[in-house]
Amino acid sequence: MSVVDERFTLLNDMPPEGPDADLLGTGPVAAGLADLVHSSRGNTPFVLAVDGAWGTGKSTLMGQLSVELARRPDVEVVWFNAWTASGVSALTGMLTLVLGRLDRNVVRRSFRRLNSGGLLTGTVRLGLSAVAGFFRVDRAIDELWDRMAVDARAREDARRLVQDAVTSWVDDQHGRPRRTIAVFVDDLDRCDEATTVEIFEVIKLYLDLPGIAFVLGCDLAVLSSMRVPGVEETAQVRHYLEKIVQVTYQIPPPEEAAVRATIRGYAERSGTTDLLTDATTALIGRQTGGNPRRVKRLINSFVTEYRIDPGWRDVGAEALMRAVLLQHLYPECYRAIRAGTGDTVGDLLDYRWIRESRWQRPGDVDLGCPGLAPFLERYGLSPDDPEVLARLDERVPDGWSTLADNADLAALLTDLGGPTDRLRLQQRLRRRPLRTAPAPEAAARVRLDGVRLLWIDDTPVNNEPVLDSLTARGAQIRTAGTGAQALDLLRHFAPNLLVSDVTRDGTEVGFDDLRAIRSAGYTGPALFHSGWVTPERRTLAEAAGANGITSSVDDLIDWVERHATARSRPGSERSGGDPPTWG
Known part of the structure; x- marks a missing residue:
């Protein structure tokens, strides 16, 4: 592999460390919050929430804040991993962390004081001979932690021990400002609800x-919708959170300059600087909202595709980067390209030109120019038709009007080059689609046992990721390249679900094929899957006996799942009964 290839490297998702790594410019905010917490330590306890959506830089800010606080005198910093906590482990884990930051002699004295005063109950009162060392190897306190899971008295003993030890440690400063333990808990909104409530308790x-x-990293909008025992209304949940959190710092939207600096910094670290122009950097910033995690995933997708697929060396790194941008930032356009057969990009740009011209010069659009005539003919339209513009809107796929009106997308598509270069890229994506997009989540979805799916498509390779996903979940699938093959499988395979393409070899044969399959006795649900979904095609699909037509893989999978769920209900027919409603 060449030296140039090896320059492309993956980015990790860890919060940056050090002042030079502060691409988002959150250092001053972290320093200000550290000053606030440190100067307010005489008024503890309190809870500061760092509020923000997924990927907005909460962990980065919290990491910088913890570093700033650790530099301050009389402050101890501890981190609690909320993801690994569940049930009583949240209680034992947090208490262990806090006590672990205290002087071990302070803990011993607190235990001795409570034990001798009869304030510790049950078998934990073992006498001072049992206290042989620090609490992690202390038999009495270890037993206390073990009993907390089932014994309310043990939990009360633990509360007394922690309260006495922390109070002694904090106030033992001979008149100087009290010491402080700053407890950081990140990703609280990513935990299950029971663990979150346990941590709050x-x-x-x-x-x-x-x-x-306490410094909590969370999305308060997510926490406001969680279920809290004894609390039913969302307003009551917010009131509950207000009792926990005393002050909130909400992560603001990053400034444009900071977003550009962040993207350039990630590009430099990954070796992709030469592939991102100023215009591309600005586009990524606008489309991702400056979300660092989304930017990293986009760059990592490019790096992975280029490093593992040698075929991209011939097409070019620049072309691959633009393909990845389409996949991540404009997935509808990417799907349309993959589902097309010719120059989909050129068609979309022509459609945009017509829409712009019609808006700017109504009644004066030259539809007979050499470049547009073939475009209109591909949609069965004639430049001489006085209603051609209105009919064109009905013939192009659903959503194209929105895509055509997007100036950023148009600029990206134009950057794909002339007809030869952009067609080469489109054909490459159809033969070997990008493999780094997040796959449909199968673990949380229903099993598909009992589903017998017949999929008709003359290019089945395009459907392999979906087919593999459905098969892994229990579905039996057979593929057919023609309507005749489908009729043969209808007799031998006995499907209870059917998915079909529309166009084969440039002809819309899917509708007629479905009519023939219906006539042959198939009564189960049927769905057309095509990159070209128009109002006219919806009407034709319904007339042919289909439940619907879609260009979305996610919608298709959801449709299969609803069919499987309908079949699993008691009393359902072998062929699936009434097909699930499509809408």
Whole structure:
């Protein structure tokens, strides 16, 4: 592999470390929040929430804040991994972390004081001889942690021990400002609801103590919709959160300059700087909203495709980068290209030109020019038809008007080059589509046992990722390249679900094929899957006996799942009964 190839490297998802890594420019905010927490330590306990949506830089800001606080005198910083906590482990984990930051002698004295005063209950009162070392190897305290899962008295003992030890540690400063433990809990909104509530209970019932400040990383909009025992209305959940959180810092939308600097920084680290122009950088910033995680995934997709598929060396890294941009930023356009057979990009650009001309010079659009006549003919239209413009809107795929009106997309498509270069790229994507897009989640979806799917398509290779996903979940699938093959499989395979393309060899034969299959006795659900979905095609699909037509893989999978669920209901017919409603 060449040196140039090896320059392209993956980006990790870890928060950046060090001042030079602060691409988002959050350092000053972190320093300001650190000053706020440190100067307010005499008023602890309190909870600061760093609020923001997924991928907006919460972890980065919290990491910088923790570094700033660790530099301040009399502040101890601990991190609690909320993802690994569940049930009582949230309680034992957080208490263990907090006690672990205290002087071990302070913990021993607190245990001795409570034990001798009769304030510790049950078998935990083992006497001072059992306290042989630090709490992690102390038999009495280890037993206390073990009992907390099933014993309310043990949990009360733990609360007393932590309260006494933390209070002694915080105030043992001979008149100097009290010491503080800053507890960081990130990704709280990514935990299951039971764990989140458990963590909140630990904060309020066990660690609501002078000297403890919490910094929570979360999306409060997500937490506001969680289920809380005894709380039913969303407004009540928000009131519940207000009792937990005293102050909120909401991650602001990044400024344009910061977004550009972030993207350039990621490009430099991944070796893709030469592939991103100023215009492309601005486009990525607008379409991702400056979300660092989305930017990293886009760049990582390019790096992975280029490194694992030698065929892209011939097409060119620049062309691949633009294909990845289409896949990530304009998935509808990418799907249309993959589903097409000719120069889909050219058709979309021609359609945009017609729409712009019609708007700018109504009644004065030259539809007879050499470049547009073939375009109109591909949609069965004539430049001489006085209603050609109105009919064109009905013939092009659904959503094309929105795509054609997008100036950023038009500029990206224009950058694909002339007809020869862009057709070469489109044909490459049809033969070997990009493989780094997130695959449909199968783990959380229903099983498809009992589904017998007949899929008619003359280019089945385009459907392999979907076919593999459905097969892995229990579906039995047979493919046919023609209507005649489908009729033969109808007799031997006995499908209860049918998916078909529309166009083969440039002719719309799918509708007639479905009529023939219906006449042969098939009564189950049927769906057309095509990159070209127009109002006219919807009408033709319904007339042919289909439940619908879609260009979306996600909608297709959802449709199969609904069919499988309908079949699993008691009393359903072998052929699937009434087909699921498509809409």
